[in-house]
Amino acid sequence: MTIVKTISEIRALRQKLKGSVGFVPTMGFLHEGHLALVKRAKAENSAVIVSIYVNPAQFGPREDFGAYPRDLDRDLELLRKEGTDIVFVPSDDEMYPHEFSSWVDVEKVAERLEGASRPGHFRGVATIVAKLFNIVQPTRAYFGQKDAQQVVVIKRMVADLSMNPEVVIVPTVRENDGLAMSSRNVYLSPRERQAATILFKALTLARQLRRDGEKDAEKIRRKMTALIRKEPLAQIDYVSIADAGTLEELDLIDRPAVASLAVRIGKTRLIDNMPLE
Ligand code: AMP
Secondary structure (H helix, E strand, O other): OOEEEHHHHHHHHEEEEOOEEEEEEEEEOOOOHHHHHHHHHHHHHOOEEEOOOOOOHOOOOOOOOOOOOOHHHOOOHHHHHHOOOEEEEHHHHOOOOOOOOOOOOOOOOHHOOOHHOOOOOHHHHHHHHHHHHHHHHHOOEEEEEOOOOHHHHHHHHHOOOOOOOOOEOOOEEEEOOEOOOOHHHHHOHHHHHHHHHHHHHHHHHHHHHOOOOOOOOOHHHHHHHHHHHHOEEEEEEEEEEEOOOOEEEEEEOOEEEEEEEEEEEEEEEEEEEEEEE
């Protein structure tokens, strides 16, 4: 496994690779969710490149950029075990050189839900992913369903700007009690960790209501909201039942839909989602 820090180094290595390249962009502090992406990339490509970069541009001024968990040595050990070929660990200066002024702004789909709660978040995400695609030139790029809106935003960007990589989506990896794995779960105290299961419970309720034939999206939102309110540590940011392709809120569920939510547990903001078939 080769670890590189500069754009020129990774470009030189990339040029020597023959066959398909699978790319997994991450912010590090890796868990089984990230590793599921790496495993899938490994199974489908001749070589796997993973990036680890906590992108300051996708954090708001009052968000957790400074506190975001980091453990590069542990991450590299996990990636080595998965048979990763190259790990790209750039510095801020490498990614945002002096006078950096070009941004990728995806409209509409990036403005709702996470985009409304976290202004500028998807501008940061789309810009760094576009930049990483230009540097790594992957055949396929792997993203988690855990960040459902990110997936829709990236797919929109790739289609609109005629980018090359095939975008592959990997299902959400969960803890035994349903909590979606997330680097941010380490922020939770034992009591908060217990309370955090309310997200999965609310999504499971949505899926069950839908399976039982419920087509009224507002009824499902209301029942999810009522369930979450029973958890004293939980503070709802949003509860959404939306079109799976565009993330526009639905009244009537007459097409593939996704239930998604953002909930604060104490100071920690968690997101999760579940496709409603
Ligand atoms: P992050 O390091 O949080 O930026 O995540 C890097 C990639 O891993 C993104 O594509 C995430 O959607 C994906 N990911 C994070 N958590 C999970 C999970 N629990 N299951 C599947 N993919 C995940």
